[in-house]
Amino acid sequence: MILVVGCNGMLGRDLMTLLGEKARGVDLGEIDITDLESTERTLTALHPSVVINCAAYTDVDGCETNAETAMQVNGEGVGYLAMATRAIGAKLVQVSTDYVFDGGKGTPYQEDDLPRPLNVYGESKLAGEMNAAFNPDHLIVRTQWLYGLHGKNFVEIMLKLAGEKDQLAVVDDQVGSPTWTVDLARAIVALVDNGCQGIYHAANEGFCSWNEFARAIFEEAGLTVTVNGMTTEQLNRPARRPLYSTLDCSKLRQDTGIALRPWREALRSYMASRTNKH
Numbered sequence: 001m002i003l004v005v006g007c008n009g010m011l012g013r014d015l016m017t018l019l020g021e022k023a024r025g026v027d028l029g030e031i032d033i034t035d036l037e038s039t040e041r042t043l044t045a046l047h048p049s050v051v052i053n054c055a056a057y058t059d060v061d062g063c064e065t066n067a068e069t070a071m072q073v074n075g076e077g078v079g080y081l082a083m084a085t086r087a088i089g090a091k092l093v094q095v096s097t098d099y100v101f102d103g104g105k106g107t108p109y110q111e112d113d114l115p116r117p118l119n120v121y122g123e124s125k126l127a128g129e130m131n132a133a134f135n136p137d138h139l140i141v142r143t144q145w146l147y148g149l150h151g152k153n154f155v156e157i158m159l160k161l162a163g164e165k166d167q168l169a170v171v172d173d174q175v176g177s178p179t180w181t182v183d184l185a186r187a188i189v190a191l192v193d194n195g196c197q198g199i200y201h202a203a204n205e206g207f208c209s210w211n212e213f214a215r216a217i218f219e220e221a222g223l224t225v226t227v228n229g230m231t232t233e234q235l236n237r238p239a240r241r242p243l244y245s246t247l248d249c250s251k252l253r254q255d256t257g258i259a260l261r262p263w264r265e266a267l268r269s270y271m272a273s274r275t276n277k278h
Ligand SMILES: NC(=O)c1ccc[n+]([C@@H]2O[C@H](COP(=O)([O-])OP(=O)(O)OC[C@H]3O[C@@H](n4cnc5c(N)ncnc54)[C@H](OP(=O)(O)O)[C@@H]3O)[C@@H](O)[C@H]2O)c1
Pocket: 005, 006, 007, 008, 009, 010, 011, 012, 027, 028, 031, 032, 033, 034, 053, 054, 055, 056, 057, 058, 073, 077, 095, 096, 097, 098, 125, 143, 144, 145, 146, 147, 151
């Protein structure tokens, strides 16, 4: 059985749907990964063969003011999961982020590039990657710019703003790969099915700025909104962000045969599934 920790989150819910009867899900209320005893008790009772950890403190700006909580959830909590999975002979899959990089490389990041986080969230996620290694049977999947049907995300924020304003200013100097959680879930399951270990990058193909992404969202939705440019410096958020943090996903393709479709195609499918839901 595959245990999805953080099963009520945006990625967790799509993983649960994809895995169906093969999966069991737990979230806060049934497990608190910052509590070693709670983590060990839950894993010992359920005895999964694989644990996919989607639980995290994902508020990037919030992490700056709540650094201790960020480290507890994203760093120490992963260490507890690593110890508990090792004790029952299970594999640990840890979901991580492009924010472990500083964005200064200028070309897509490979798995063995040196991490250098610019913010507390990135530091805490990097600590989680290192702590995952307490279990030798670990898999780390770094991804980025996630959106999905079951969580707060950029696509939904843009669509909401479009209902309120006819002009928006969106950052045009941060570049990444928007990634649909449904596609990421498929990649994670393929990595598990192929017995992969170590670090892998998984994101939808291609890249764009947040500004281009916003324009694409409005185009797909058939909405007329004027999208003006602005810089990261002008936006002045509490957490520093990497400016160019696209992920080279060729290792995923080589080892599983899977390539995530281009981001624009994924966005189109997301918009269609969203329409069916509403
Ligand atoms: N979102 C992105 O753009 C993005 C980009 C790159 C990587 N990632 C990574 O992808 C993974 C999934 O992200 P997501 O956006 O799907 O996350 P999410 O929607 O924020 O879901 C996280 C889930 O974990 C739960 N949780 C929080 N603290 C917990 C604890 N101590 N014990 C157990 N459960 C806890 C949350 O519960 P509450 O909601 O009740 O707190 C929530 O259900 C994370 O590892 C994240 O770092 C995300």
